[in-house]
Amino acid sequence: MVKSIDPQLAIQSSQSTLELPRPPIFERLEDERLHRQQRLAAAFRLFARYGFDEGITGHITVRDPELPDHFWVNPFGMYFGHICVSDLILVNHKGQIVKGNLPVNAAAFAIHAQIHLARPDVIAAAHTHSLYGKSWSTLKRLLDPLTQDACAFYQDHALFEDYTGVVLDTKEGDRIAATLGNKKALILGNHGLLTVGHSVDEAVWWFISMERCCQAQLMAEAVGNPTPINPDTAKLTYSQVGTHSLGWFSFQPLYEMIVKQQPDLLD
Numbered sequence: 001m002v003k004s005i006d007p008q009l010a011i012q013s014s015q016s017t018l019e020l021p022r023p024p025i026f027e028r029l030e031d032e033r034l035h036r037q038q039r040l041a042a043a044f045r046l047f048a049r050y051g052f053d054e055g056i057t058g059h060i061t062v063r064d065p066e067l068p069d070h071f072w073v074n075p076f077g078m079y080f081g082h083i084c085v086s087d088l089i090l091v092n093h094k095g096q097i098v099k100g101n102l103p104v105n106a107a108a109f110a111i112h113a114q115i116h117l118a119r120p121d122v123i124a125a126a127h128t129h130s131l132y133g134k135s136w137s138t139l140k141r142l143l144d145p146l147t148q149d150a151c152a153f154y155q156d157h158a159l160f161e162d163y164t165g166v167v168l169d170t171k172e173g174d175r176i177a178a179t180l181g182n183k184k185a186l187i188l189g190n191h192g193l194l195t196v197g198h199s200v201d202e203a204v205w206w207f208i209s210m211e212r213c214c215q216a217q218l219m220a221e222a223v224g225n226p227t228p229i230n231p232d233t234a235k236l237t238y239s240q241v242g243t244h245s246l247g248w249f250s251f252q253p254l255y256e257m258i259v260k261q262q263p264d265l266l267d
Contacts, residue, residue, distance in 0.1 A: 023199055023248050032065040037072060037085045039200035040124070041265045044074055045258050047128060048081030050208065058128030059108035062200050063116055069093045071116055073109075075102035084267040093117060107167045114173030115180065115196065122196045124203035133193035136214035140189045143213055145229040146220060150213040151237035152206070152247075157185035184242075185210055201255065202247035209250070 026032035040062045047053060047060070056077045064070040072088045074080070089100035093116070095109045115125050136143075140161050145154045160179045167173060176194070180186045184206055186194045193210050197203030220226035229237065240246075259266065 020249060021252075022245055023201070026065075029066045034085075036062045036065065036123075036200060037088055038259075038266055039204075039255065040072055040088060041083055041085045042255050042258050043126070043200055043204040044080040044083040045262050045265050046204065046208070046254055048079065049258065050130075050211075052128045052130040052207075052211070053080040054129040056105070057107075059105055059112065060124065060126040060200070060204065061108065061112040061116070062124040063122070064090065067092075068120070069117075070098060071112060073104055073112065075100065076105040076108075078102065084265050086267055110167045110170050110173040111176055111194070112173075114170055114177045118174075118177040119180075119182075119196065121198060122203075123198050124200040125194065125196045126203045126207040127188075127192060127194040128207075129192045130207075130211045132215035132218060133187075133211050134191065136218060137187050137189055137191055137193070140187075142187065143210070143217060144226070145231075145234035145237075146217055146226050147213065147229075148237055148241060149209055150216070151229060151234050152242035153185055153210060153213065154234045154238045154242070156183050156238065156242060157187065157210070158183050159187045159189065160191075161189045163188070163190040184247075197247055198244045199248050201251035202244055205247050205251040205254075208254075 040060060043060050052058065059073055061071040061073045064072060070090055070092045072090055074083055075087055075089050078087060089102060089104055090098040091104055091109060092098055093113050097104060111127060112125050116122060140159060142157060142159055143150055143153055145151045158179050158181060160176055184196055188194060193207060195203050195206035195210060197206060
C-alpha cells in the first residue's frame with residue numbers, strides 16, 4: 001500500500017502546512033480487495049451500531065478491484081453487527097454467487113447491479129431502511145440546505161418518487177440508477193436513502209451524514225420554519241464539504257473506532 005496526499009486537503013497554519021491523508025494506492029490487487037472488504041465489514045458493524053439495520057433489509061456493496069463486473073455484498077439475513085470479512089459474498093452482474101455459501105438479497109442485486117453497471121465511477125453503494133431516512137422519504141422532497149452538513153448534498157441528490165413495492169426486477173433497478181444520474185445520493189420515496197461513492201468509506205459516510213440531515217430537518221420543521229442557507233453560500237459550502245476526498249476522510253475516525261472496539265470484523 002502506498003500512501004498518498006491530497007493537496008486540496010492541506011491546511012495552512014502559522015508554522016507549517018498540515019497535509020491530510022487521502023485514499024491509499026495499492027500495488028497488488030489482492031491488497032486492494034482486502035482493503036475494500038475490511039471497509040465493507042466495518043461499514044455493516046457501524047450501521048448496526050447506529051441502528052440502521054431493520055431485520056433482513058439493507059445492503060452495502062463494493063466493486064471488486066480485479067473483476068469490475070462483480071461486487072461484494074452482505075449475506076441475506078445476517079445481522080449487520082455479526083458480519084466479518086469472511087462472511088462477504090461475491091456476486092457477478094448476472095446475479096450468480098461466485099464466492100460464498102449464503103444467499104444474496106434479491107433486492108440488493110436488482111438495485112446495486114444496475115447502479116454499478118450505469119456508474120463505472122461508483123465503487124460502493126449503501127442502502128438501508130434507516131428511521132429518519134425512511135421517514136423523510138414519505139414527504140417526497142429533496143433536503144434543504146439548512147446546515148453546513150446538509151450542503152454536502154446541495155444539488156447533488158435526487159428523488160425517486162415512484163414506489164412500486166420491493167425492488168426485485170432489474171428494470172426497476174435501471175430506473176433507480178437513471179434517476180440517481182451522476183449524483184451521490186438518492187431519496188427513494190416511501191422507502192429510504194441510497195448513497196454512492198468512489199470508496200466504501202465515502203458511500204458509507206454520505207449515508208450516515210444524510211440520515212442525520214434528514215433527522216435535523218424533521219426536527220427543525222417540527223418546531224418551526226427553518227431558514228435555509230442562501231444558494232450562493234450553499235454552493236460554496238458544497239465545494240468545501242461535499243467532495244469525494246472529504247467524504248472519504250470523514251469516515252476514517254469511525255473505521256478506527258469500530259475496528260478497535262470490534263476487531264473480529266476483520267476475520
